[in-house]
Structure formats: C-alpha cells, structure tokens
Amino acid sequence: MKEHNPNIPYQRLLNLRINGGRLDSPEQVVTQLGAMQAQDYHQALWAIGLRMQAATVTDIEQAIADRKIVLTWSMRGTIHFVPPADMRWMLKISASRLLKQDNRRLEQLELNQEIIERARQISYDAMQGGRRISRPVLMQLLEDEGISRQRGYHLLWYLGQSGHICLGPRDGKQQTFVLLDEWVPQANELSMDESLAVLAERYFTSHGPATVHDFAWWAGITLTDARRGVEAVQFRLVSKKVNDQVYWEGGQSRAGSVDAESTVYLLPGFDEHLLGYKDRSAVLRAEYASKIVPGNNGVFMPTILIDGQVAGLWKRTMKKKGIDMEFNLFAPHEDQADRILETARRYCTFMELPMAETSFQVVE
Numbered sequence: 263m264k265e266h267n268p269n270i271p272y273q274r275l276l277n278l279r280i281n282g283g284r285l286d287s288p289e290q291v292v293t294q295l296g297a298m299q300a301q302d303y304h305q306a307l308w309a310i311g312l313r314m315q316a317a318t319v320t321d322i323e324q325a326i327a328d329r330k331i332v333l334t335w336s337m338r339g340t341i342h343f344v345p346p347a348d349m350r351w352m353l354k355i356s357a358s359r360l361l362k363q364d365n366r367r368l369e370q371l372e373l374n375q376e377i378i379e380r381a382r383q384i385s386y387d388a389m390q391g392g393r394r395i396s397r398p399v400l401m402q403l404l405e406d407e408g409i410s411r412q413r414g415y416h417l418l419w420y421l422g423q424s425g426h427i428c429l430g431p432r433d434g435k436q437q438t439f440v441l442l443d444e445w446v447p448q449a450n451e452l453s454m455d456e457s458l459a460v461l462a463e464r465y466f467t468s469h470g471p472a473t474v475h476d477f478a479w480w481a482g483i484t485l486t487d488a489r490r491g492v493e494a495v496q497f498r499l500v501s502k503k504v505n506d507q508v509y510w511e512g513g514q515s516r517a518g519s520v521d522a523e524s525t526v527y528l529l530p531g532f533d534e535h536l537l538g539y540k541d542r543s544a545v546l547r548a549e550y551a552s553k554i555v556p557g558n559n560g561v562f563m564p565t566i567l568i569d570g571q572v573a574g575l576w577k578r579t580m581k582k583k584g585i586d587m588e589f590n591l592f593a594p595h596e597d598q599a600d601r602i603l604e605t606a607r608r609y610c611t612f613m614e615l616p617m618a619e620t621s622f623q624v625v626e
Contacts, residue, residue, distance in 0.1 A: 270471050270544045271569075272570050273511065274469065274471065275570055277511065278468060278469065278535060279295075280529070280567075287314070287325070287330070288310050288314070288317070288330060288331050289325060292310065292343045292345055294313075294464075294468055296461060296465055297343065297344045299340065299538075300333055301341045301532060302531050302532050303432070303437075304319075305530035305531045305532060306532070309534070310343065312529070317612060318611070318613075318614050319612060319613055319614060320614065323431065323432070326432075329346055330346070331343050331344070331345065332428055332445070334349055334428040334429065335419060336356075337482050338356065338360075338479075338480075339356065339419070347449050348460075349446060349449060350450070350451065351449075351450060352457070354454075355457050355483060357423050357425070359483070367416065371412065373417070378420060380409075381409060381414075381420075381421065384404060385403075386426075386441065389427070389444070390441060392440075395438060396433050396438050396439075397418075397436055397437045397439070398436065400439055401415075418439070426441070427441060428446070430445065455490065455494065458491030462477060462499075465477050465480060466510045467514070469539070470499075470509065470510055470511025470512055471502065472509060472510060472511070476539045476541060477510075478540070480537075499512060525567075525568065525569050526566070526602055527605055528566060528602075529567050530564050531561070531565075532562045536565070537562065545570060546571070550592055564576050566589060572592075573591060574590050574625070575589075575625075576606070580615070581618060583616075585610050585613060585615050585616070585617055585618055586621075587610075587617060588620075589620070589621070589622045590623055591624050591625070593624065594624055603617075
C-alpha cells in the first residue's frame with residue numbers, strides 16, 4: 263500500500279480553499295483555482311459556493327450572466343469554469359493536441375473541414391449580435407442543414423475547443439451557447455511558455471502539494487510541457503520529497519493547521535479535490551474508488567469528506583418542501599453525524615431551500 267505524508271490531505275484542504283480562508287466572490291474562487299471542473303453544472307455551482315464566505319446558487323449564476331466567470335472546454339477538453347481574461351490562452355495550451363487527437367473521431371463521424379466550416383457559419387449566423395442560443399435550438403439548426411444529432415454534438419465540442427463558441431447563462435434548464443469573441447471581447451494573449459508558467463504557478467498554489475504528473479494530467483498537456491512550466495516558476499514554488507516522489511506547492515501557500523472543528527464537508531461530484539490530480543490515493547482509499555465512479559463510467563459522485571479523506575457519498579433530492587439529504591458512509595461515523603448535518607444545512611442554504619428529511623446508512 264502506498265504511503266503518503268499525512269499532511270498532504272490537510273494542506274490541500276487549505277490551498278483548495280475548502281477549509282478556512284474562504285473567498286468573497288465567484289471570480290475570486292475560479293481565479294484562485296485556475297480552472298474548475300464543471301461538466302455537471304449544478305454540482306459545479308456548489309464547488310464554487312462551498313469555497314465562499316457566503317453565497318447562494320443565485321449569486322453564482324449571476325456571476326455567469328455578468329461574464330465574471332465563463333464556462334468553456336479548457337483543461338483536457340472538458341467543461342470548466344475559467345476566468346474570462348484567461349480563457350483564450352488556456353484553450354490554446356491543449357487545443358492543438360486535442361484537435362489533432364480528434365482526427366480519428368472526425369473520420370468515424372464522416373466530418374471534414376467543409377462540414378465543420380458550415381457548422382461554424384450556422385452558429386455564427388444564429389448567435390451574432392450577442393444572441394444566446396439554447397442547445398436544442400442550435401441542434402435543430404444543424405439538423406436542418408443535414409447534420410445529424412450525433413455529429414452535431416461533436417461539432418459543438420469542436421467549435422468550443424477551437425475558440426469559436428462558449429457556454430452562456432442557462433435559459434431555464436437549457437444550456438445556451440454564445441460567440442466567444444462577443445461574450446469575452448478582451449482577453450490576455452500569452453505565449454506558450456508564458457501560459458505554462460502562469461498555469462503551473464496557479465495549479466501548485468491552489469492544488470499543492472501535487473506532483474508534475476498531477477499537473478500534466480490536470481492541464482491536459484505533455485509531461486515535457488508540464489516540466490517546462492514548473493522550471494519557469496520553481497523559484498516561486500517549494501518542493502518536498504515523499505517516498506521518492508517530489509511534491510510542489512506555492513511558495514506563498516497558506517500556512518497553518520486545518521480547523522479541527524471544520525473537517526467534515528459535502529463535496530460536489532467532479533470537485534477539484536479529486537479531479538485535480540492524476541494520483542488520488544492520498545485522499546481516496548483504493549477499495550472505495552469504484553464507489554466514487556460506479557461502473558467506471560467517468561461520472562464522479564458527490565463525496566463526504568472527513569478529516570481530509572473520502573468517507574462516503576451523499577445524495578440530494580429536490581422536493582417542494584425542501585431538500586431530502588441521504589448520507590451513505592463507507593464505515594460508521596456516528597461521532598460525525600452532527601457535523602455532517604451542519605454542512606448539509608450550509609448546502610441547503612446555498613440552494614435557498616430548507617433541509618427536509620435526512621437519512622444515514624453504512625454501505626459496504
């Protein structure tokens with residue numbers, strides 16, 4: 263069994279702004295973490311909210327509408343919240359590699375540059391002038407031009423990855439799309455070396471202690487590029503060696519100890535606490551991994567965190583009377599029940615609904 267420095271999980275709680283040092287605005291949270299996993303929209307809103315002093319789901323959605331945070335396919339070609347000023351260079355870091363790797367999928371779907379350009383023009387005509395188009399409407403526009411739904415879904419990803427469109431605010435329950443150049447008309451332009459340096463410093467400051475392999479995986483870049491980024495800013499980072507593995511964190515990382523009274527958290531699915539690392543063994547025991555991603559289908563469940571370790575799963579059910587909360591622990595934690603309920607109330611406050619029924623069980 264791999265051994266880890268026991269301080270690693272606690273230092274990550276501090277640097278990830280899960281424990282103490284919470285921030286005042288959604289844009290501060292997203293900038294601090296560099297980018298935040300967001301393919302599950304509602305879970306991603308809570309990922310930001312739990313890192314704030316006080317927030318509601320309405321506050322986060324208002325920040326999206328105000329263009330203070332933006333949703334796009336940045337790290338690893340998956341949807342993330344990113345700071346608007348940085349989204350273009352973040353896209354470029356991995357886009358060329360991802361789009362080259364996508365050639366095989368384009369062949370399978372019988373998509374060529376002519377069809378891609380036609381889809382680009384269709385989306386441009388529909389969105390220009392600041393218009394937001396919902397996913398169903400945009401898909402229908404593509405279908406009307408002979409582009410099937412399966413091909414259409416992939417084209418939306420391709421247009422997002424290549425910097426043509428990004429996600430706008432929700433229209434009810436529907437995603438909307440906007441033209442990136444109109445939605446974020448001004449953004450920083452960095453060279454590849456500058457981009458790698460900035461991203462490395464942000465990653466290790468917010469996610470450290472972490473390894474270069476963790477950084478490469480998170481950013482969707484090669485190990486060679488990850489090392490280039492670290493080398494450029496290593497004078498502002500600190501390193502430590504644990505079992506022949508080098509861990510890096512920001513030189514100004516938050517010192518101090520974790521608040522012992524606040525070590526129970528309900529983390530959203532896909533939270534950076536897990537998704538931010540290639541090696542998750544410091545916080546997730548091997549025998550629990552299959553419970554977090556049932557069937558290994560790529561869907562990460564919301565987790566209960568106790569003392570820096572994944573200790574169970576939680577589930578919410580939205581009802582008219584409020585939110586029913588279900589807590590499924592991997593081992594008995596009767597002594598933590600009150601703290602679990604306390605953090606569940608904080609979640610319900612964030613969702614602007616009362617907590618209704620609750621249930622606990624231990625799952626094998």
